[in-house]
Amino acid sequence: MSHARAWYRVERRQSVIQPRQIAAWWKAVQSLRNDAHRDYFIITLLLTGLRKEEARTLQWADVDFQARTLTVHGTKNHSSHTLPMGPYLASMLNTRERLGDTVFTSTYGQIGNLRYSLENIARNSGVTFMAHDLRRTFATLAESLDIPAYALKRLMNHKTQGDVTGGYLVITTERLRNPMERIEDFVLKAAKVRESADAVTLPREYGNAV
Incomplete structure (x- = not known):
């Protein structure tokens, strides 16, 4: 079958949470009894x-509140990944x-x-999603x-293999702070935690989270 390339191809999911859905989704998440x-x-x-497993195994020892960063290990590309935390996230x-x-x-x-x-959030918000859809939403919003x-x-901690220009770039954690804070700010505004965000519609091909 491999020689004939007859294996069934699993299509990549394309679902994201649209900005207009974030407020209802956020409210439903906040109502969860399990704070974790x-x-x-x-x-x-x-x-x-x-990624969901990277988040699930995050250790307190890898959260630096002074530098406002968090680090995950055992990532998909086998390299430690350090991200800056926005003010809301750090708090x-x-x-x-x-x-x-x-x-x-x-x-x-x-x-x-x-x-x-997941079922409770979907029932209370009307937004059905999987955990990995949130990573896809983050990237699409960015x-x-x-x-x-x-x-x-x-x-996203994606490698730049085969990308000659990318191999020359050194993008530090601090260089990522402004992008992270912009994404956080947009999400919080869409969630109505802060004053309203500018209207953004994600590409139609992503559709609604399903």
């Missing part, structure tokens, strides 16, 4: 674009109760099955805000 699930969805996935993390070495541990224990939280391509690549 609540902060996991809002902080690390939508506001950082981290939310700083107010979390420390119940273990892992940031997203609550009185319910460490994050496990997200199914019921592109719509004209974040430079190489900065976005670095935010």
